[in-house]
Structure formats: C-alpha cells, structure tokens
Amino acid sequence: MERKKIRKDEPILDFGLKFGGILTELGNFTQDITKMVEEGKTEMSRTGEFSLDRSKKIKGMYGVSVRMGGDGMPRVDTFGRRPESETREPIVDVFDEADRLQVIVELPGVEEKDIAVELKDSTLYLTAGKGERKYKKEIDLGVPVKGEPKKQYKNGILEINLKKA
Amino acid sequence: MRSGTLSGVDIFDETDQLQVIVDLPGVSREDISVNVKSNAVKIVALAGAREYHKHINLDVPVRSEPVIHYNNGILEILLGKA
Numbered sequence: 336m337e338r339k340k341i342r343k344d345e346p347i348l349d350f351g352l353k354f355g356g357i358l359t360e361l362g363n364f365t366q367d368i369t370k371m372v373e374e375g376k377t378e379m380s381r382t383g384e385f386s387l388d389r390s391k392k393i394k395g396m397y398g399v400s401v402r403m404g405g406d407g408m409p410r411v412d413t414f415g416r417r418p419e420s421e422t423r424e425p426i427v428d429v430f431d432e433a434d435r436l437q438v439i440v441e442l443p444g445v446e447e448k449d450i451a452v453e454l455k456d457s458t459l460y461l462t463a464g465k466g467e468r469k470y471k472k473e474i475d476l477g478v479p480v481k482g483e484p485k486k487q488y489k490n491g492i493l494e495i496n497l498k499k500a
Numbered sequence: 501m502r503s504g505t506l507s508g509v510d511i512f513d514e515t516d517q518l519q520v521i522v523d524l525p526g527v528s529r530e531d532i533s534v535n536v537k538s539n540a541v542k543i544v545a546l547a548g549a550r551e552y553h554k555h556i557n558l559d560v561p562v563r564s565e566p567v568i569h570y571n572n573g574i575l576e577i578l579l580g581k582a
Contacts, residue, residue: 444523444573492525
C-alpha cells in the first residue's frame, strides 16, 4: 500500500548553498541519493569529520539525513545537537494510513519505561529519556484522532498508532 | 574525558581504551558492520529502508579487535589503545 506523508516540510534543493564547502567532503552524496531512488530506499544518513585546512587545525563535523517524501522529493535535514541544550529534538515522521495515523520517532538510547506520550486535541506531547539522553517534541497531527495512542519501542525507534476520529 | 563529538557520535577517552557511542536507531545488531583501522572506525548498517555510513577518525591508534554492544538503537564500540 502506498504510504502518504503528511509532514509538510519543504524540500531543500540548494544543497550547495546550505552546506557550502562541506558538500565536497560529503563525496558522492548526490549519487547516493540517485542510488536510493533506484533501490527504493526511503532513508539514509552520512556523518563524518572534515577539515578546512591541511594542517587539520580547523576541524568540524557534519551530519546529513535524506528521506524520500511521498511526493518523490528528497527531504534533507542536517542534525546534531545544540551544546547549550541538554534536551534533544528527535526526528519524527507522520504517516497517514486510511483510518489511522502512524507516528515514527527516533529515540536512540532511552529505555521504554522512560517514554511518555500524551495526546491533547490533535497534538502529541512526547518526552523521553533521562540523564544525558533526553528528548522532547510536540507533534501536530493535523487531523483529529480518538482513543489512546498505542506505543511500541524497539531498537531506538518509537512507533505510535492512532485512530482517526 | 570526552574527546570528540559529532552528530550522533561520542568518543570517550578512558585511559587504556576508547569508547565510541553511535546513534543507530532502527537497525538490528546483525545489520551492523564495524571495520577498525589503526586510527579510524568505519561503521555501515544496512537494514531495509535504513542505511547508515559513518567514518570516525580517532586521535590515537587502536587495536583492531573491538568489543561491540547494541542496545536501544545505540552502538557502543570499545577499542583498546595500541
């Protein structure tokens, strides 16, 4: 069955502008995207280090993830953490599947018992983790839902299923 | 002591070994391959629609037999210093 994404992020097309010189360090990333399409993959990420001068005095890190949207347009996110903030914002996908919604949240490094999901109107309020690994996100579902959210957590991925009202 | 941070990767220097912590949500242990060279670690994880490639440069040379754990989407690699 064809899955339809309802997240309305605008695809970023100006990779070069956004990532500047880092792009050259990403190697054949655009080729990777082409490969993704050919192989039907929906998601991939690449991270690594780069240095801006030969003496390697100026070093940096990069991280890029690409997802294929339902409209066939790749969506590119940079990710990482903000040093000033201990709480991270997880990567979230919402899928519209006929009579229900499926929400996929990346929560690596937390225990299932430390995940809390609260539904209020058509917004999910998510908090997860403790200590060094803490996540927080408000997810606007866009459509009204009913009943309790059903949760399943495995290998760092939280799956939430909701019935449409 | 924390010696390096990049998106999804932490490296901790623990006297006689390095501890590398990598976020790899949504794969299984058997999908992950870890390749250690003297001063770098290459991680590839292929699991259906998810694909990860990570190349991590290390500041110190390490031995090539890593100890690997995977739990809750987190990969831990322990590398003895050479």
